[in-house]
Amino acid sequence: MVTSRKGAGGKTAAAKKKAGAAGPDLVQLLTPEGDLVEHPDYSIDLSPEEYRGLYRDMVLVRRIDAEGTALQRQGELGLWAPLLGQEAAQVGSGRAQTAEDYAFPTYREHGVAWCRDVDPVNLLGMFRGVNNGGWDPNEKNFHLYTIVIGSQTLHATGYAMGMQRDGREAAVIAYFGDGASSQGDVNEAFVFASVNNAPVVFFCQNNQWAISEPNERQFRVPLYQRAAGFGFPGVRVDGNDVLACLAVTRAALEHSRSGNGPILVEAFTYRMGAHTTTDDPTRYRSSEELEEWKAKDPIMRMRSFLEKNKYADEAFFTEVDTEADTVAADIRARCVALPDPKPISIFDHVYAEPHPLMDEERAEYGAYWESFEGAH
Amino acid sequence: MAESTTKTQQISLSKGLNLGLRRALEDDPKVLLMGEDIGKLGGVFRVTDGLQKDFGEARVIDTPLAESGIVGTAVGLALAGYRPVVEIQFDGFVYPAFDQIVTQVAKMRARALGKVSMPIVIRIPFGGGIGAVEHHSESPEAYFAMTAGLRVVAASNPVEAYWMIQQAIASDDPVVFFEPKRRYWDKAELDPTATPYPLYASRVVRQGTDATVVAYGPMVKTCLEAAKAAEEEGRSLEVIDLRTLSPLDLEPVFASVRKTGRLITVHEASVFMGMGAEIAAKVTEKCFYSLEAPVLRVGAPHTPYPPSRVEEEFLPDLDRVLDAVDRAFAF
Ligand SMILES: Cc1ncc(C[n+]2csc(CCOP(=O)(O)OP(=O)(O)O)c2C)c(N)n1
Ligand SMILES: [Mg+2]
Numbered sequence: 001m002v003t004s005r006k007g008a009g010g011k012t013a014a015a016k017k018k019a020g021a022a023g024p025d026l027v028q029l030l031t032p033e034g035d036l037v038e039h040p041d042y043s044i045d046l047s048p049e050e051y052r053g054l055y056r057d058m059v060l061v062r063r064i065d066a067e068g069t070a071l072q073r074q075g076e077l078g079l080w081a082p083l084l085g086q087e088a089a090q091v092g093s094g095r096a097q098t099a100e101d102y103a104f105p106t107y108r109e110h111g112v113a114w115c116r117d118v119d120p121v122n123l124l125g126m127f128r129g130v131n132n133g134g135w136d137p138n139e140k141n142f143h144l145y146t147i148v149i150g151s152q153t154l155h156a157t158g159y160a161m162g163m164q165r166d167g168r169e170a171a172v173i174a175y176f177g178d179g180a181s182s183q184g185d186v187n188e189a190f191v192f193a194s195v196n197n198a199p200v201v202f203f204c205q206n207n208q209w210a211i212s213e214p215n216e217r218q219f220r221v222p223l224y225q226r227a228a229g230f231g232f233p234g235v236r237v238d239g240n241d242v243l244a245c246l247a248v249t250r251a252a253l254e255h256s257r258s259g260n261g262p263i264l265v266e267a268f269t270y271r272m273g274a275h276t277t278t279d280d281p282t283r284y285r286s287s288e289e290l291e292e293w294k295a296k297d298p299i300m301r302m303r304s305f306l307e308k309n310k311y312a313d314e315a316f317f318t319e320v321d322t323e324a325d326t327v328a329a330d331i332r333a334r335c336v337a338l339p340d341p342k343p344i345s346i347f348d349h350v351y352a353e354p355h356p357l358m359d360e361e362r363a364e365y366g367a368y369w370e371s372f373e374g375a376h
Numbered sequence: 377m378a379e380s381t382t383k384t385q386q387i388s389l390s391k392g393l394n395l396g397l398r399r400a401l402e403d404d405p406k407v408l409l410m411g412e413d414i415g416k417l418g419g420v421f422r423v424t425d426g427l428q429k430d431f432g433e434a435r436v437i438d439t440p441l442a443e444s445g446i447v448g449t450a451v452g453l454a455l456a457g458y459r460p461v462v463e464i465q466f467d468g469f470v471y472p473a474f475d476q477i478v479t480q481v482a483k484m485r486a487r488a489l490g491k492v493s494m495p496i497v498i499r500i501p502f503g504g505g506i507g508a509v510e511h512h513s514e515s516p517e518a519y520f521a522m523t524a525g526l527r528v529v530a531a532s533n534p535v536e537a538y539w540m541i542q543q544a545i546a547s548d549d550p551v552v553f554f555e556p557k558r559r560y561w562d563k564a565e566l567d568p569t570a571t572p573y574p575l576y577a578s579r580v581v582r583q584g585t586d587a588t589v590v591a592y593g594p595m596v597k598t599c600l601e602a603a604k605a606a607e608e609e610g611r612s613l614e615v616i617d618l619r620t621l622s623p624l625d626l627e628p629v630f631a632s633v634r635k636t637g638r639l640i641t642v643h644e645a646s647v648f649m650g651m652g653a654e655i656a657a658k659v660t661e662k663c664f665y666s667l668e669a670p671v672l673r674v675g676a677p678h679t680p681y682p683p684s685r686v687e688e689e690f691l692p693d694l695d696r697v698l699d700a701v702d703r704a705f706a707f
Contacts, residue, residue, distance in 0.1 A: 078507045078684050107509075129684030132510045147511050148469065149441055182440035184472065210441050212417035218440050284416040343689035346682040357648060361677045368699070369689060 025222065026268060027248050028238040032296045034304025042247040048311040054095065054242050055302045055312070056320050058087040061111040062299060063324035064120050067331055068110070068127065072277040076336050077127040081108045085240070085272030088298030089205050091115060092245020093173065093267070096253055100170035102141040102163070104156035108205075109145070109175050116142040120327075121334045130338050150176060150183030153202065157189045160200035160256075171199040171256035173249070179210020181226070182218045190230040193262035201252045202227075202264045205239060207271035212284035227264035239269025240298040270296070343369050384567045389531070390560040392538035393423045393499075395568070397461065400545045401431050407545060408453060410437045410446055411463030411499075420465055421501060421560050443473035450496050451480050459495045461545055466557075467502040468511025474519070481550045482525030494550040497541070501557035502530075503594045503644045504691055507684045514681055515645035517593075520552045521622040521654075528621040529575060530554035532596035534564040536619070539572035547575065554621075556594035578625040580632065584614030587638035587701055590629055590655060592618035595642045595692060602697035611701065621651055629655065630662045637668035638704040642692055647675035669707035672700045 027042050046054075061083065068080040083090060086108070094115025097103060103112055110123055118140050125134040126145060133144035146152040156174030163170055180186050181204060193200050204223055208215060219226070227234030233255070237248040245267055252263045270293035274281050306312040347362040387395065400407045409424055415438035418425030428436035439446050443464060450460035464470045470477075477498065484494050504513030521528045527549050531537040537555065544551040573579060581596065582603050591599045596617045603613040614632050618624070633639050639659055641652030652673035659671050674692045682690050 079509055126509055126683070129507060129509070129687075131683050132680065147509060148471075179441040182442040182445065184442060184444050210412075211420070212413045212415070213438050213441070217438050278420075283418070340685040341683060343682075343686045346677065346679045346686060346690060350679055357678050361679075365677055368696075372695075 027244050029244040030241045034301045044243045044247045057091040058299045059320050061114045063328050067328040078129045081276045082273035085270045088242035089239035089267035089269045092242040093249040096249035102172045104143045104152040104174045107145045116140045118142050124335045150180040150185040153186045153189035157193045160198035171253045173201045178206040194231045197261035199256035200262045204266045211275045224266040232262045234264040236266045239267030240296045387534050387566045388561050389534040389537045392534035396538045396541035407459045409461050447473040447476040454494050461497040464500045466512045467514040478523045482523050493548045495548050496550045497544045499553045502554045505558035528552045530593035543575035576620045578618045581617045582615040584612040586612045588614045588632040588636045589640045590616045591642040602694045633663045634666045639671045640700045642674045647673045648678045650675050669704040674700045
C-alpha cells in the first residue's frame with residue numbers, strides 16, 4: 001500500500017474525526033458535511049491558504065465550465081462537455097502534479113487544464129470549431145484533448161516509457177472515464193504499463209455514466225480492483241473530496257515517479273450535468289439520483305470545512321465569486337473574438353515534409369475559394 | 377401487422393430506419409440490435425428510439441463502450457445463428473473495430489468454405505455538415521468498399537432508409553450500412569406497402585440529357601439541388617443515386633454517360649482514392665468513345681476533416697458540383 005506525501009506549508013489544527021462513513025473501500029478525508037476524517041494510509045495537512053486555494057480553484061473551474069455551457073447555448077461554441085460535479089477530482093489530481101509531470105486528458109478535463117496553467121480559451125477552440133486541438137502539448141505538459149475513447153491511455157503509457165528511459169524525475173497521469181474502461185486500448189495500456197513498469201498513474205473519473213449507460217453496463221467488479229489483475233495497485237478515492245483526491249494522487253504520482261510502476265486511481269464521482277450540451281440526461285436517469293449526489297457537492301463541502309474551521313470569512317467567498325465573474329467575462333470576450341480559420345489553413349501542418357498533392361490541392365482550392373471572395 | 381407498418385406516413389430518415397428496424401425485429405426473432413446508448417437513450421440520433429422498451433434488453437443491447445468488442449461479439453452471435461445489427465455511434469469511432477470488420481467479418485465465410493455466413497449489418501452514421509467536433513464527420517466508406525467480403529451501401533433519403541435497412545438485415549452477407557447523418561431529419565412520405573427497389577442497384581433519381589452526376593448518401597440531395605439550378609441555366613443533368621458501393625452497379629451509369637457524354641462523381645470523402653476514382657476508371661474503360669470530357673471528381677481535399685467553422689468550404693456543395701459541370705462543358 002502506498003503512503004501519502006505530507007502537504008507542503010504550515011500545519012493547521014483542524015479537528016479530525018475517526019474514520020469516515022465512506023467505508024474501507026473509499027478513501028475520504030473530508031465528509032460531505034465538511035469534517036476532516038482520518039484514514040490509515042492517507043492524510044493531508046495544508047495551510048489555510050492552501051485550503052482556500054483549492055476552494056478557489058474549484059469555484060473558478062465551475063464558473064469557467066458554466067461559461068462554456070452558456071457560450072454553447074448562445075451559439076458561440078458548437079458543443080461543450082461540462083465537468084459540473086467533477087471539480088474535486090480534477091482540481092485535487094491537478095494540484096497533485098508537478099510542472100515536470102505530464103497529463104493526458106480526455107475532453108472533459110477543463111479543471112485539470114486550469115491547474116496545469118493552460119489558458120481556458122485554448123480549450124474552447126475545439127468546441128467552437130476553429131481548430132482540432134490547437135495548443136502545443138509540450139508547453140505545459142498537457143496533451144491535446146482526446147475524443148476517441150481510451151486512446152490517450154496508450155499514449156500516456158508510451159510517454160511514461162520514454163520518461164523512464166531518459167531517467168526523468170516525473171510521472172505521467174492518464175485520465176479516462178468509467179465507460180472508457182471497456183475499451184481494448186485502456187486494457188492494453190494497463191498491460192503495457194505493467195510489463196514495462198512504466199511511471200504512469202491511470203486516473204479514472206468514475207462519474208457513474210457513459211452517456212446513457214450506467215456502470216453495470218461496463219463492469220461488474222469495482223474498477224480499482226481491476227488493477228490487481230494487471231499486477232499493480234488500485235485505489236478508490238472519494239472523487240468529490242478534493243483533499244482526498246489531492247492526497248491520493250500525490251501519493252500515486254510519487255509511487256510511479258520513484259520507480260514502482262503504474263497505479264490506478266478510481267475517483268468515485270458524479271457527472272451532475274449532461275454528457276455534453278447535446279445530451280438530455282432526463283431520458284435515462286432519475287432526478288432522485290441527481291439530488292443524492294448534489295448533497296455530496298465538492299464545493300459545498302470545502303466551503304463548510306473552511307467556515308467551520310474559520311479558515312475563510314465572508315469577504316473571501318465574495319472575492320472568489322467576483323474573481324470567477326472576471327475570469328468568465330475574460331474568457332467570453334476572448335472566445336467570441338476567436339477568428340474563424342481561413343479555409344486555406346486546412347492544408348497547414350498535415351505533413352512535416354513537402355507533399356506534392358498537398359501543394360497541388362492548396363493551389364487549386366485556393367484559386368477556387370478566391371473566386372468567391374466578395375461574393376460571400 | 378401493426379398500423380405503423382402499413383399506413384402511409386410522413387417520416388424522417390431517422391424514423392425510417394427506426395421503423396425498418398422495428399419491422400426486422402418483428403419479422404425475425406434472430407435479429408438483434410447492439411450498440412452504445414441504443415437502449416434507453418434510443419441512440420444519439422434516436423434511430424433505435426423505443427425499441428428496447430418494446431423488444432427487451434436481450435434483443436436491443438446497450439453494449440460496453442468498445443467497438444472491437446461490439447463487432448467481435450457480433451461475429452460470435454452470427455456464428456450462433458443470430459443476425460446482429462450493430463450501431464457505431466459515429467463514423468470516426470469505427471476504427472477500433474476495423475480489425476474485426478476487415479479481418480474477421482469480411483473473410484469468415486470464405487475461410488469456412490461457405491459453411492458459415494456473417495449476416496451482420498454495421499450501421500454507421502457518416503459525413504459532415506452538422507457542426508460537430510472532430511471524428512464526428514468522416515466518410516470512411518472507401519476503406520470498407522475495398523475490402524472483399526463486405527457489402528457496402530449508403531441510403532440517401534427516408535424512404536430508401538426504411539427499405540434498405542430491412543434488405544441489408546435480410547442479406548446473408550455482412551453489410552456496412554452508411555447513414556447520411558446530416559439528412560437524419562429530412563422528411564418524406566413513406567408507403568410501407570410499396571414494393572422496394574433492389575438493394576444492390578443504383579438508381580436514376582433525375583432524368584437529364586447534358587451531363588451525368590453520380591452521388592450517394594448525403595450528396596444525392598446536393599446533386600438534385602444542383603440539377604435544379606443547372607436547369608435554370610439551361611443545362612439538363614441526370615442524377616444517379618449509387619446506393620450500393622460494393623458491389624457497384626454501374627450499368628445505369630454507363631447507359632447515362634453514353635447518352636450525356638459527361639460524368640461528374642460527387643462524394644464527401646477525399647477525391648484521392650475515393651469511390652469516384654473507381655467509377656472514373658470503369659466509365660473510361662466502358663464508355664471511352666462516348667465521353668466528351670474526362671470524368672471529373674468532386675470531393676474533399678486530402679486533409680483531415682477540418683474544424684467545423686470551415687466545413688462549409690471543405691464540403692462539396694451545389695457550387696462545387698456546378699463548377700465541375702462547367703469544367704466538363706468547357707473541355
Ligand atoms: C471510440 C469511441 N466510441 C464512442 C465514442 C462516443 N462517446 C463519446 S463520450 C462517450 C462516453 C464516455 O464515457 P466515459 O468514458 O465514462 O467518460 P465521460 O464522458 O463520462 O467523462 C461515448 C460513447 C467516442 N468518443 N469514441
Ligand atoms: Mg463516465
